[in-house]
Amino acid sequence: MIELQQLCRSFQVGDQCVHALDHLDLKIARGEYLSVMGPSGSGKSTLLNMLGLLDKPSAGEYWLNQTATSQLNEEALATLRRQYIGFVFQSYHLIPRLTARENIELPLILAGIAPKQRRPLVDKVITRLALTDRASHAPNQLSGGQRQRVAIGRAIVMKPELLLADEPTGNLDSVSGREVIELLEELNDEGITLLVVTHDQAIGDRARRELKMIDGRIASDSANQTISSIGS
């Protein structure tokens, strides 16, 4: 599903060049569940933004379902994003003046789906996320866990194949955090490919495949360790 080849992303800050991603190779198959850990500044969010087609590589290639994405224009990237990718952020990124329901509905509106078709899709997600009695609340009338559930609803309403979560439990207490992770894991059980960036080792350990990043590179990948330990 996903292949990164020698992917680089550097940022020029004054006369300094920061290599946020440094010749990174990575393959992810459909349905995998990965965690991404590593120190602050190691490139985890840059990697997620890259996988989510929110940012472009400085060099290298990102293949998404057999499409080389590095030369695509903004419109083509937006289409791929809508079709394949859902994003969940630590700080929810909900639109404050829209209700929970309207936030979840927004990607369908942007995709040009007619109101009559939107309604059952949104209803299904709201029921699924146990948000029925909060659907008409604004984000600032919701708890952190509820806000994150709305953000997950918005991320999955288009039925993406890939769900990218950047520290999704970072602002939550441990109980709401566990609920959010369990919800993401249920979606993975149903077939969605799931990548979770986290600083929490206990959450990182739940994933079937663990990546550790250091200095813009993948310093360890539990998938490779399994292969090499079988080989030895």
Ligand SMILES: Nc1ncnc2c1ncn2[C@@H]1O[C@H](COP(=O)(O)OP(=O)(O)OP(=O)(O)O)[C@@H](O)[C@H]1O
């Ligand atoms: N827009 C930008 N401009 C300049 N430098 C950037 C930019 N975005 C990221 N960087 C740099 O790239 C490196 C990787 O940043 P990134 O946000 O990916 O780290 P991270 O692993 O997600 O860290 P954290 O755990 O703190 O969220 C850092 O050194 C950061 O300063």
Ligand SMILES: [Mg+2]
């Ligand atoms: Mg980050």
